[in-house]
Amino acid sequence: MVTIFNSTLSLKEPLKKLILEINKKDGKPPLCVISDTFMGFASEVAKSCGTFNVSFTTAGAYGTAAYVSLWLNLPHLLAIDGVFKMPGFDDSCCFFSVNQPHPFMKSINANDSWSKVLKSLLSPSFDSLGFLCNSVEEIEPMGSKQSRISQNFLFGSLDHCFHNVCSRKVKKIKSLNQELEKIMDCHQKNAFLVLESLSRGVPIISWPLAGEQAFNLKMLMEEMEVCVGLTKEVDSVVAKEDVMKVVNIVLSKSGKGKEMKEKANEIGMCIRGAVKEESDYKGSSVKALDDFIATLLSRRNVSS
Numbered sequence: 001m002v003t004i005f006n007s008t009l010s011l012k013e014p015l016k017k018l019i020l021e022i023n024k025k026d027g028k029p030p031l032c033v034i035s036d037t038f039m040g041f042a043s044e045v046a047k048s049c050g051t052f053n054v055s056f057t058t059a060g061a062y063g064t065a066a067y068v069s070l071w072l073n074l075p076h077l078l079a080i081d082g083v084f085k086m087p088g089f090d091d092s093c094c095f096f097s098v099n100q101p102h103p104f105m106k107s108i109n110a111n112d113s114w115s116k117v118l119k120s121l122l123s124p125s126f127d128s129l130g131f132l133c134n135s136v137e138e139i140e141p142m143g144s145k146q147s148r149i150s151q152n153f154l155f156g157s158l159d160h161c162f163h164n165v166c167s168r169k170v171k172k173i174k175s176l177n178q179e180l181e182k183i184m185d186c187h188q189k190n191a192f193l194v195l196e197s198l199s200r201g202v203p204i205i206s207w208p209l210a211g212e213q214a215f216n217l218k219m220l221m222e223e224m225e226v227c228v229g230l231t232k233e234v235d236s237v238v239a240k241e242d243v244m245k246v247v248n249i250v251l252s253k254s255g256k257g258k259e260m261k262e263k264a265n266e267i268g269m270c271i272r273g274a275v276k277e278e279s280d281y282k283g284s285s286v287k288a289l290d291d292f293i294a295t296l297l298s299r300r301n302v303s304s
Contacts, residue, residue, distance in 0.1 A: 043124050054129050064133060069089070130292075139198075206229045207229070226267060230246055
């Protein structure tokens with residue numbers, strides 16, 4: 001698998017060729033390039049072709065920041081009594097357990113092939129214009145201000161937000177709208193499930209398996225308090241009794257179940273409000289998308 005990840009670097013030259021062909025055909029480079037966070041090399045390519053790269057992550061800002069910080073800094077190697085401090089995070093939310101990441105991630109040590117490859121893929125993403133994150137500023141204040149994320153554009157209910165805002169913009173971004181909606185269709189049924197559930201006031205039962213999921217669980221349980229986990233550790237064994245226990249908690253109309261439902265309803269209102277646009281009111285996600293497009297257009301005007 002590490003070979004496959006490393007092989008993505010071979011896309012660098014084809015990407016540059018494609019952008020130059022677009023430049024020749026249209027008489028100007030594309031407004032921007034949007035790449036996966038693991039395709040950080042797109043930042044260098046875009047810059048060499050007279051445009052900008054924006055890193056896209058289907059996760060929220062918090063989970064992305066924690067995941068990337070772990071791979072780039074390997075703070076778990078400095079853990080004391082099973083706890084380590086995540087670089088780039090405020091003191092109020094920077095402490096993580098060594099048991100939270102997947103065993104695969106816990107085994108990295110800077111000299112292994114995975115550490116070397118992922119660092120080379122992820123690091124250049126911070127040279128991009130900013131990050132497109134699937135989140136809402138009001139419900140994820142910690143993640144939205146982490147120092148490792150250079151500039152965040154946080155969009156809750158991404159497909160709805162892109163459709164409403166891009167549809168009223170100039171033709172220059174029509175193709176951008178279409179490509180972003182393709183991304184939404186691709187990921188709608190998995191990566192966005194948590195945000196879509198919360199937007200309807202539904203609490204979460206979490207079972208982290210890989211990637212940044214354990215960090216998302218930490219945020220949902222400790223910051224938002226709208227989630228109960230089958231386990232806090234991705235390598236734990238889950239028995240049917242564990243499943244029954246958390247289901248009963250979530251369905252309960254009293255105690256923790258009631259509290260989570262109330263908080264989920266509050267968060268749902270925030271998410272729905274973030275994508276609302278009526279009269280003179282614009283939700284935070286609508287404003288973020290406006291800011292994103294305005295930033296691209298202003299950078300285009302400056303560079304031209």
